[in-house]
Amino acid sequence: xxSIPLHSTGSSxxxxxxxxxxxxxxxxxxxxxxxxxGIWTAIKRALVELSxxxxxxxxxxxxxxxxxxxxxxxGYRFHxxxxxxxxxxxxxxxANPVLPVIAHGGDGASFSEGVNHLVHAFRxxxxxxxILHNNANYGxxxxxxxxxxxxGQPMNSSxxxxxxxxxxxxxxxxxxxxxxxxxxxxxxxxQMVQIFKTAIQHRGFAFVDILQACPTYNKFATxxxxxxxxxxxxxxxxxxxxxxxxxxxxxxxxERISTGVLYQDAxxxxxxxxxxARQGKTTAPVEEVExxxxxxxxxxLV
Amino acid sequence: MSRTxxxxxxxxxxxxxxxxxxxxxxxKRAGYCVLGYREYASVIKGGxxxxxxxxSPKLVRGSETKANVLVCFNHHGxxxxxxxxxxxxxxxxxxxxxxxxPEDQQWVEEHNVRVIYLPSEKILKTFNLKPIFxxxxxxxxxxxLFGQDADSLKELIREQFGHKGEEVxxxxxxxxxxxxxxxxxxxxxxxIQLPKPEKQWRDHMLLTGSQAMGIGIIHAGCRVFxxxxxxxxxxxxxxxAEKQNLSGMVVKQAEDEITAIQMVVGAMHMGTRAMxxxxxxxxxxxxxxxxxxxxxETPAVVVLAQRPGPATGLPxxxxxxxxxxxxxxSHGEFPRLVLSVSDGEDSFTLLPxxxxxxxxxxxxxxxxxxxQVAECLYTQQFYDQKAAEIRRGKLVTDVQELAKLTGADRxxxxxxxxxxxxxxxxxxxATYCAQSYEHIADGSFEEGAEGTRQQMGKRMRKMETLKKAxxxxxxxxxxxxxxxEVRNAVHPEVLFVGWGSTKGAVLDAxxxxxxxxxxxxxxxxxxxxxxxxxxxxxxxxxxKAKKVILIEGNQQGQLGMLIxxxxxxxxxxxxxxxxxxxxxxxxxxxxLSQCISPPSG
Numbered sequence: 075x076x077s078i079p080l081h082s083t084g085s086s087x088x089x090x091x092x093x094x095x096x097x098x099x100x101x102x103x104x105x106x107x108x109x110x111x112g113i114w115t116a117i118k119r120a121l122v123e124l125s126x127x128x129x130x131x132x133x134x135x136x137x138x139x140x141x142x143x144x145x146x147x148x149g150y151r152f153h154x155x156x157x158x159x160x161x162x163x164x165x166x167x168x169a170n171p172v173l174p175v176i177a178h179g180g181d182g183a184s185f186s187e188g189v190n191h192l193v194h195a196f197r198x199x200x201x202x203x204x205i206l207h208n209n210a211n212y213g214x215x216x217x218x219x220x221x222x223x224x225x226g227q228p229m230n231s232s233x234x235x236x237x238x239x240x241x242x243x244x245x246x247x248x249x250x251x252x253x254x255x256x257x258x259x260x261x262x263x264x265q266m267v268q269i270f271k272t273a274i275q276h277r278g279f280a281f282v283d284i285l286q287a288c289p290t291y292n293k294f295a296t297x298x299x300x301x302x303x304x305x306x307x308x309x310x311x312x313x314x315x316x317x318x319x320x321x322x323x324x325x326x327x328x329e330r331i332s333t334g335v336l337y338q339d340a341x342x343x344x345x346x347x348x349x350x351a352r353q354g355k356t357t358a359p360v361e362e363v364e365x366x367x368x369x370x371x372x373x374x375l376v
Numbered sequence: 377m378s379r380t381x382x383x384x385x386x387x388x389x390x391x392x393x394x395x396x397x398x399x400x401x402x403x404k405r406a407g408y409c410v411l412g413y414r415e416y417a418s419v420i421k422g423g424x425x426x427x428x429x430x431x432s433p434k435l436v437r438g439s440e441t442k443a444n445v446l447v448c449f450n451h452h453g454x455x456x457x458x459x460x461x462x463x464x465x466x467x468x469x470x471x472x473x474x475x476x477x478p479e480d481q482q483w484v485e486e487h488n489v490r491v492i493y494l495p496s497e498k499i500l501k502t503f504n505l506k507p508i509f510x511x512x513x514x515x516x517x518x519x520x521l522f523g524q525d526a527d528s529l530k531e532l533i534r535e536q537f538g539h540k541g542e543e544v545x546x547x548x549x550x551x552x553x554x555x556x557x558x559x560x561x562x563x564x565x566x567x568i569q570l571p572k573p574e575k576q577w578r579d580h581m582l583l584t585g586s587q588a589m590g591i592g593i594i595h596a597g598c599r600v601f602x603x604x605x606x607x608x609x610x611x612x613x614x615x616x617a618e619k620q621n622l623s624g625m626v627v628k629q630a631e632d633e634i635t636a637i638q639m640v641v642g643a644m645h646m647g648t649r650a651m652x653x654x655x656x657x658x659x660x661x662x663x664x665x666x667x668x669x670x671x672x673e674t675p676a677v678v679v680l681a682q683r684p685g686p687a688t689g690l691p692x693x694x695x696x697x698x699x700x701x702x703x704x705x706s707h708g709e710f711p712r713l714v715l716s717v718s719d720g721e722d723s724f725t726l727l728p729x730x731x732x733x734x735x736x737x738x739x740x741x742x743x744x745x746x747x748q749v750a751e752c753l754y755t756q757q758f759y760d761q762k763a764a765e766i767r768r769g770k771l772v773t774d775v776q777e778l779a780k781l782t783g784a785d786r787x788x789x790x791x792x793x794x795x796x797x798x799x800x801x802x803x804x805x806a807t808y809c810a811q812s813y814e815h816i817a818d819g820s821f822e823e824g825a826e827g828t829r830q831q832m833g834k835r836m837r838k839m840e841t842l843k844k845a846x847x848x849x850x851x852x853x854x855x856x857x858x859x860x861e862v863r864n865a866v867h868p869e870v871l872f873v874g875w876g877s878t879k880g881a882v883l884d885a886x887x888x889x890x891x892x893x894x895x896x897x898x899x900x901x902x903x904x905x906x907x908x909x910x911x912x913x914x915x916x917x918x919x920k921a922k923k924v925i926l927i928e929g930n931q932q933g934q935l936g937m938l939i940x941x942x943x944x945x946x947x948x949x950x951x952x953x954x955x956x957x958x959x960x961x962x963x964x965x966x967x968l969s970q971c972i973s974p975p976s977g
Contacts, residue, residue: 100820132646132801137812144809145820150801151809152645153819154638155668161635165642166801168626169600169650173802194631351620351627359599359626359648360800365728365766368595371619372758375581 092122096148103142107297109209109260109286114143116263117176117205120270121149126174134163136179136188139214139288140207143178157187164200164345170360171346174274176203182212182220185241189221196250199278201344205270206281208243209288210295217291224294244324247281248317248337254280255324255337259304260287261297265333272335278344285331300331307334314338378571379432381440382518385457386449389421391511395447396427397753398515402532403431404582404755406524407573411436411880412582412753413958418607418691424452429753433574436755437719438881438961444568445521447514455480463487466566468517470496470510492517492563499554505547512548516555522568526556581756585723585749586611588756589679590619592727593651595759597766598677600626600643600650602636607691608747609653609681633658637665637678644675645810647771647800649731651677656685656698663705666740670710670835672810673787673796675734675741677727682746684956693956694747696876696929702742703907703938709832711737711839713846714907716744718879720754722904728764736769737838738798744906746929748877748958770797778805783818786810789830794837843908849873851917852883852900857891859883868899870972871921873914873947875903875935878927878959885964889972896972903935911943918945925949925971929959 096118104110121131128148135141137156144153154162163177184192184206195204211229212218219229221241228235247255254276258266266284273280285304287297307323312334314320320337346352382399386392393414400410411430417423428443430436442462448454448469458480461467467489474493476484484491494517496510503509512533519529533548559566583591589612593601603613613629620627626643630636636652643650654662659680669676680702684695702714713733717723726743734741772778778799786808788796799805809819814831816822822831852859853868874882879902886898899921901914918924926936926947931954936947951967953959 128807129804130802134642142821144811145815145818148807150807151819152642152672153809153811153813154641154672155664155812158634158638158665161630161638162642165600165602165639165650166646167642168628168639169643169646169648170800170802173646190631191635194635346626349626351624355624359643359650360646360802362599362624363597363647363649363766363768365761365764366594366597366623367761368591368759369761370622371591371594372581375583375587376579 093118095128096121098146098148100145102146104139105290107287107289108139109284109288109297110140110143110207112260112263113140113205113207113266113284113286114146116266117270118147119263119267120274123267124271124274130173132166132173132175134159134166134175134177136183137214138180138183138207138212140178140180157183158191159183160188160191160195160204163202164195164198167200167202168346168359170358171201172358174203176205176274178205178207181206181208181210181222185221185243193250195279196247196252196281198345199253199342201278201346203270203273203276203280204282206283207286208283209286209292211288211291213288213291227294229291242325243283248321248324252281252337253278253339253342255283255320256281256335257283257285257324257331257333259285259300259333261301262304262333265306269335272338276338277340278342303331304333305330307332307336312336378434379430379436379440380568380570381428381430381443381462382445382447383426383428383443383457383460384447384449385424385426385453387421387452388416388419388423388425390449392425392427392449394511395515395518396429398532398536399518400429400582400753402519402524402529403429404577404580405532406528407575407577408433408570409436409577409755410582410753411439411755413439414751416692424456426457431570433571436884437879438884438959440962441960442962445518447518459483461487461489465489466521466568467491468494468514468521470494470514490566492566494558499558503550503554505551509547509551512551513555516552517559520556520559521563521566522570526552577755581758582753583720583756584611585717585720585745585752585754587615588720588723588754589717589727589745590615591759592724594619594623594625595724595761595764596649596728596731598625598649598651598731600628600639600648602628602630602639602650602652604630604633604636604654604658606655606658608683608750609655609658609679611750612653612679612681633661634665637662637676640676640678641665641669641674645801651679653679653681655681655683656701657688659698659701659705664707666712667706667708667710668812669740670706670708670712671812673738673835674810675738677730677734677741677743679743679745681750682744684954690956692747694877694929694958695954695956696746696878697931697934697954698744699875699906699930699934700937702744710835711739711842712907713737713739713741713842713905714744715741715905716876716903717749718876718902718904719749720756723749724759725763726904728766732765732767733842735771736767737795737842738769739838739842744876746877770795772797772799775804778803781805783808785817786819787815787817787831787834789817789834791834793841794834795841796834839908843910846905846908846910848910848913849901849903849905851913852902853897854883854886854890854900855897856894857887859887866897867917867920868897869922870896871899871901871917871924872927872968873901873903873924873935874927875906876929878929881959881961881964882927884961885968888961888965889968892969893972906935906938909938909942911939911945914939915943915945923949923971925951927951927959929953
């Protein structure tokens with residue numbers, strides 16, 4: 075099936091009309107002040123700046139407020155099930171490693187329902203980008219606590235605050251030997267654009283934690299609070315190849331919160347590159363759907 | 377039917393499988409059809425296990441319960457399996473100073489069973505050989521008992537151990553000579569006469585149902601395979617993984633079954649052919665994603681290898697208890713296809729079809745197998761590689777046609793037969809959203825009543841279109857000991873209805889039954905495609921038959937339930953088995969005879 079076009083470069087009118095090409099007739103329905111507006115704008119901008127047309131990307135969404143983005147922009151999209159966006163996106167990428175695949179998921183999906191997938195995405199180093207919409211609660215189901223909700227916060231279904239510990243997400247992430255970790259803030263669109271661009275171009279699994287304002291249910295890490303606490307590590311000359319330093323500034327949020335590309339190692343092969351069976355192949359699995367001669371497999375069974 | 381049965385028993389890890397496999401290959405090369413059947417416990421070492429070969433110059437479809445030769449690696453077989461020996465059969469064992477209980481001893485004498493003690497330890501010591509060589513020693517005695525030539529065994533052994541060097545080969549040859557000499561010296565008169573061989577079997581393959589499926593999957597152009605280990609689906613995962621460097625397939629052992637099926641959905645959406653395999657418990661975990669396939673109209677293929685449940689059940693035994701699971705699994709209403717393999721032939725041929733239906737109708741396809749088919753060893757002729765087709769339905773790949781698409785073509789509610797156009801991410805075309813929420817034609821959210829009705833109608837129309845396209849169940853008409861191609865005029869008086877691995881045992885039993893009773897015309901209606909269920913042919917045949925009998929490997933008669941649900945036909949006569957064991961030919965022969973002529977009074 076060599077006629078399947080793999081890597082669309084879009085129409086010739088693409089340049090100059092780029093942001094418009096991602097526009098869609100459906101009206102956004104997030105709450106006023108929701109961090110998703112910023113992330114939505116930044117992802118479109120990043121794709122445009124990378125010259126990736128809507129037909130040249132697969133955007134995968136988990137279930138949650140962020141998932142309502144799935145019909146608010148153009149691009150090939152798959153809006154799947156709660157907690158499962160990572161294996162969905164990874165499976166898609168393995169079928170066509172040429173096409174950029176970006177997965178969006180919330181903190182509920184990623185640190186509770188599908189936390190196993192997150193663990194294995196790091197260890198597999200799938201060549202996909204994961205954007206964590208981290209608003210520290212389950213917004214779409216009306217504000218229940220997630221495993222990233224702060225201690226002592228009364229939430230829907232945990233009015234006394236959570237009896238469990240809050241997961242120290244960055245400590246957890248760094249314990250999994252990531253090859254790319256970044257953190258952004260939904261109020262800083264230009265920085266998110268830069269982070270997303272770097273993440274999309276990363277060789278393996280790019281984990282991007284976006285601290286996202288949830289004006290309706292998150293009364294602790296508000297837009298204003300986040301704005302006061304974040305700082306840009308690039309401005310302070312952080313070296314993203316320094317694992318120990320990256321981990322330290324990622325984990326320590328007691329005084330201020332580091333944002334930007336915290337850690338990157340592009341020297342580590344991704345999952346697809348590690349597959350012995352695919353070495354030397356010039357085609358993608360999506361191009362290889364045809365009747366395959368099995369004479370050799372039969373002969374060895376005589 | 378004239379067949380000879382060899383049953384090798386022993387503790388798992390003792391070499392039962394290796395003796396079984398070498399003998400299977402040897403008999404096949406000598407010109408016999410061999411059917412291998414394994415029983416084992418859910419442990420790695422020590423459980424009592426067996427490897428049975430039913431050997432005949434004619435096609436063997438199902439196993440029998442009686443053995444002509446019973447080989448016992450340890451004393452457990454001498455008590456547990458003794459009474460499975462045929463009158464005049466042989467027991468070969470290696471337990472020093474073994475004494476049967478008085479009852480067993482009497483049974484042995486009454487049934488004229490020859491008991492041969494092989495002092496393996498002593499013989500191996502004489503040749504200064506390690507205990508591992510005991511397998512070849514036993515094999516060579518068995519080989520002699522069947523009157524087979526030692527050189528043919530040596531040829532096999534050289535093939536198997538040649539890569540370990542000439543010294544190992546020569547040591548094995550010493551064992552073979554010792555075994556042959558032992559037989560001549562101590563059991564010269566013991567002999568099992570095989571019927572005249574048939575040349576045709578010699579160039580057949582010997583393969584398990586799992587290997588057959590694996591080859592079918594490769595043939596079908598499947599390029600991504602995911603899985604999570606679970607008996608009896610693991611042998612398929614192992615086969616595909618073992619062959620990945622030759623097939624070039626992307627193989628992923630996932631962190632769980634949910635991952636396995638999600639990766640399939642992602643890969644299928646992207647446009648390759650992908651599938652996964654699991655058993656009941658793992659399938660349960662996949663069901664939410666099967667529902668996602670229904671809504672997003674993403675093709676998917678899942679092999680569901682059945683074993684007895686509920687819960688962990690009997691992991692290493694067989695069942696047909698997951699038919700209703702496959703048909704009813706997952707929330708919401710959506711179209712799907714459920715089909716079942718039954719032997720070494722259709723385990724290959726149905727896999728390309730599973731992918732074709734999945735892509736043509738953009739639905740999940742569940743392929744049922746069971747432990748019996750998955751691990752049975754079949755003597756199988758080479759598959760016809762011309763027969764399979766690759767049909768991808770309404771997949772748009774033409775550049776000009778792609779350019780004309782709008783996003784709303786993807787889930788066009790007016791699409792003929794409910795099947796709308798599908799195109800792949802990366803194609804230079806209008807984009808759309810594959811949506812797990814209810815949606816409008818381009819995948820945008822929809823909560824309106826009319827739009828919801830339209831999309832549900834569109835999806836469910838595919839079920840009707842698919843049902844029309846599916847083949848009817850296959851009728852095997854059996855009379856005078858032969859399966860005949862009977863034209864319309866003749867209708868079976870007695871009609872048996874079944875699916876899955878039951879087929880082999882039923883057909884062998886019917887061949888015997890109609891040999892005993894030359895006036896009987898028996899029919900076996902075999903359901904390969906189980907959902908959506910076609911009942912026209914069944915209703916027609918049932919209306920003309922004197923008696924209809926359902927045969928299934930489950931407790932409720934699940935196919936019978938579906939038949940009644942779909943057409944109102946109730947089949948009160950049922951032969952149901954739900955003890956983890958497959959149907960055996962001789963057992964069924966007896967049961968079918970009773971069905972046909974019930975004892976008076």
